[in-house]
Amino acid sequence: MVTFRNFSALVKVLLVLILLFAASLSALLAFRLVSGRSLGLRSFARDQGYAVTSRGKALSDSSSIKAASIGEYTNIIFLHHSVGHNLIDQGQVRDLFTQSGYDFYDHDYNHLGLRNPVGEYLGYGYNVPHDNTDPDGLAEIFSQLVYTLPLNTFSGLLQHEVIVFKSCFPVSDITSEEKLDEYKAYYLEMREVMERHPNKIFIVVTPPPLNPVETNSQIAARARDFTDWLVSDEYLAGRLNVFAFNFFDHLAEDNPTSPELNMLRAEYRQGTDSHPNLEANQTIGPRFVDFVIKAIIEYK
Numbered sequence: 001m002v003t004f005r006n007f008s009a010l011v012k013v014l015l016v017l018i019l020l021f022a023a024s025l026s027a028l029l030a031f032r033l034v035s036g037r038s039l040g041l042r043s044f045a046r047d048q049g050y051a052v053t054s055r056g057k058a059l060s061d062s063s064s065i066k067a068a069s070i071g072e073y074t075n076i077i078f079l080h081h082s083v084g085h086n087l088i089d090q091g092q093v094r095d096l097f098t099q100s101g102y103d104f105y106d107h108d109y110n111h112l113g114l115r116n117p118v119g120e121y122l123g124y125g126y127n128v129p130h131d132n133t134d135p136d137g138l139a140e141i142f143s144q145l146v147y148t149l150p151l152n153t154f155s156g157l158l159q160h161e162v163i164v165f166k167s168c169f170p171v172s173d174i175t176s177e178e179k180l181d182e183y184k185a186y187y188l189e190m191r192e193v194m195e196r197h198p199n200k201i202f203i204v205v206t207p208p209p210l211n212p213v214e215t216n217s218q219i220a221a222r223a224r225d226f227t228d229w230l231v232s233d234e235y236l237a238g239r240l241n242v243f244a245f246n247f248f249d250h251l252a253e254d255n256p257t258s259p260e261l262n263m264l265r266a267e268y269r270q271g272t273d274s275h276p277n278l279e280a281n282q283t284i285g286p287r288f289v290d291f292v293i294k295a296i297i298e299y300k
Contacts, residue, residue: 018052054113057124058150065150065159068103073201073296077160078106081133081168083208083275090278091285094119100293105160126156134167135186142193158200162296166205166247169274172223173210180222184229191235194242201299203292204244206230209252211274212263220262223248243295250284251276 068075076097078084085108088094094117097104103117113125129140141153150156157163174180187204194202206227209220227248229235236242251268253260260266268280276284 051127054110054124054127055151057122058114058126058156061122061124062150062159065105069159069161071161073161073300074102075160076102076104076162076164076292077157078104079128079133079157079163079165080106080205081109083168084108084166084205086275087281087285087288090281091288092282093285093289096286096289097292100289102293107157126150126153128153133165134171135183138165138167139186139189142190158197162201162203162292164203164205164245164292167207169208169210171207172220172226172248173215174219174222174226177222180226183226187230187235191239191242195239198241200241201296202242203295204230204242205288206244206246206248208274208276209248209262209264211269211272212260213272214274215263217259217261220252224252224262241299243291243298245288245291247284247288250287251280 065075078088080087084106088106094104094106098117105114105116107114107125107128110125110128110131112121114122116122128137130137132138132140141157144152144154146158147155150159157165171183174183194200207223209215209223215223227246231244231246231249236244251264252262253265255261264274264276265280268276268283270277
């Protein structure tokens with residue numbers, strides 16, 4: 001006789017996820033019938049269907065991802081959005097890691113998901129809540145419960161040995177001291193979590209600066225203060241498994257007499273766009289790889 005207890009742990013997890021999805025959809029349909037209001041069920045069903053499918057693929061692929069984590073800290077994951085994507089592809093980041101003997105995975109927006117060490121999209125991701133990699137979104141990820149299987153974003157990231165993560169350039173729009181303090185508080189929360197996982201290496205990548213047309217000197221100065229704090233002893237000292245790559249510093253104008261001080265350098269920008277250009281990525285990509293490898297060696 002076949003009973004629920006006969007199923008494997010993975011099958012049980014998939015069944016529970018399917019049942020939860022079905023229950024949520026049924027509840028929304030009932031509310032729609034009673035209230036007569038549109039709830040955007042098509043988009044909801046599409047998004048939830050993708051999330052369930054993605055999680056199922058992540059679960060089935062979990063053993064092979066973990067198999068690359070052999071205690072040598074060669075299994076790297078980089079959580080990013082578009083700026084990180086360009087840095088990887090235009091800066092030859094994946095090729096440089098491969099040449100040095102590292103398995104480099106990267107995670108983009110949820111709809112793009114995870115790429116493996118040869119640059120192939122795997123057709124799933126770790127379902128970043130609300131696709132948010134701003135400080136509050138990262139703090140939410142780091143606050144998640146940890147499971148042996150990738151049932152949430154943080155558990156997925158922890159399948160890798162080296163976790164690299166960054167926010168994008170909108171985070172450099174720090175319009176007040178209160179907002180600066182709020183960002184610092186989120187990163188202090190994350191640091192507490194990182195310290196609870198001493199067998200993992202965590203590498204913070206500071207947010208890139210803004211194009212001069214999208215900021216001003218006061219806001220840019222706060223962005224500089226924030227990134228300098230992230231790479232300071234105040235944040236890092238005594239944390240043997242926590243490192244910070246100052247991406248902002250590599251990209252920002254550092255001439256104190258320039259009206260564009262702490263903003264995206266002229267040679268690294270195109271028009272009014274805050275995405276660093278090809279020259280920036282080709283220049284900084286190798287520096288990024290070198291920093292990560294040196295951090296791994298220092299940790300080991």
